[in-house]
Amino acid sequence: MPETNSGPAILVEGLTKSFGDVHALRGIDLVVPRGTVLGVLGPNGAGKTTAVRILTTLLLPDKGRALVEGRDVVREAAAVRRSIGLSGQSAAIQEELTGRENLEIVGRLHHLGKAEARIRASDLLQQFDLIDAADRYAKTYSGGMQRRLDLAASLVGRPQVLFLDEPTTGLDPRSRLGMWDIIRSLVAGGTTLLLTTQYLDEADELADEIVVIDHGLVIAAGTAEELKSRVGGDVLEFTVPDRDRITDAVAAIALVGESEPHADKETGIVSVGVGGRGSDALVDGVRSLDAAGVATKGLALRRPSLDDVFLALTGHAAEEEEQRVRRGRSRQKRAAATNGARNKAGKDVS
């Protein structure tokens, strides 16, 4: 069947999915060429996980079609499952079993022979730096180790297309960097990867192409550089302790910025894109605010974050969006982990 070996690894056309009143996907299109990495960027509740679940045959779409390695995820689901690997938001491993047992059982369920499953498990434990912990129960593993084991499990069947749904959510910064290294080496081996993430820097590091999803729609697509250029380079951000002076602060900083300033009335945080002017903009900003007589705290220059991309693309912050969606949904999702990670991203000062 030569036709299955031409064309993109993933092709999605007009995909929609609703859960009652919640329109998780409202018609998205994606094309992922073989051997490339697509980063799907968006806040919680944007529809990322729904898209992954449809592409991995876990969920039926309402409308549209999706092909993985040329196979329809609805009509040829069994064939699709033979060519994919999935690692979700939480570690889908059996904690009462050892790392080795986990992988061997997955191997057996991929219909490898006993000996082959054992060899495959050992290879993967080696590759993922888990060989020393191979015969310990997985519940004794750290969060990062559990995620590595989970990723290893998704690779047992040597998938051509790998889906990673927020692979680093909830991980500490060090484990996160370790995960990035592993993902890079997988991609170097020619695996096609679809990666969802809430972090611009993660998509930036790993993806060839990025799509931004909001409200179940693709609102932007391009390389990380292209997306960042929409923000207008670096961001100058500060807090105005006296909420009554926010309007004055916005007026003062608008003189310095290269994009419309954004002010959050509740937190008193004001941000503005300053392009590539770096420390000049910082100095100008301080002067301008000083001239207006506005007291500020924590004035700093930082790289654009997902929130900034969202602001530039949609005019609202990702977080506001997320809260709105979450209120509309019955299932709460990892709020603590997400907020912690976002705070970290927010402090990312350059």
Place this chain on the structure above:
Amino acid sequence: MTATVVTTTAVPDNPSPLVRGRWAVSDTLAITRRNLLVWFRVPAYIVFTVIQPVIFVLMFRYVFGGAISVPGIKGGYVNFLMPGIIAQTAAFATFGTAIALAQELQKGVIDRLRSMPMARSAVLTGRIVADTLRMLVTVLIVVGVGYAVGFRFENGVFPAILMVLMAIFLGVSICVIAAFTGLAIGDEESVQAFGLIWLFPLTFLSSAFVPIVSMPGWLQAFANNQPVTYVVDTMRVLALGGPVTTSLWKSLVWLIGILAVFGPLAVRAYKRAS
């Protein structure tokens, strides 16, 4: 495609029904093995499935036994009690089924398995096979404890084996309901709190522990017409002898009915699980 496939793990595009049948069996066995390994390693599960039924036997035998009269039962209350407690043991063993499935669903284990090229039925069948084996072990332990406290099979070996099988059949039927509940509720704590709370009235408001004639009239109406009573009555006849009444076919109709209704429901809940 043949020219490009070099890995040994590659499988034919459309496996024949025979190959798929073989996979369904081997996948079920792999899941069964996994579930049994987990069971052996969690002390809480062992307590739940072994110690708790033993406590029930001792409590009913020695605390309530003296106060409950069972006229016409050869060997007295302990012989009356044991078939009932064995049935209850088999039914309660299915708590583990519901909780484990809800847990796997929550943790994403079921998503992982469903995205793999394994037989989709195997997660359910492997769970039920493992839990049935677990149930059998528990039932045999309870029979042993029963013997230690004075229980005797009065009707020969073959009916005794049938009695155990009857208990297992009840357990498997309830296991399927539990599988459905666990997957449909999908939240471990909710399942623990009220997923199987109905098992208490079902087993206690039956002929399992006391003669139904000792209950108030309105309760008798329920107790006389529910499956656990039919099953326990049948088991009692098998264990102690006596005429096989209508309870045998009524039990079978109930249990087959439960499987016919909840089997497809459990499969549906599994397919839709998210």
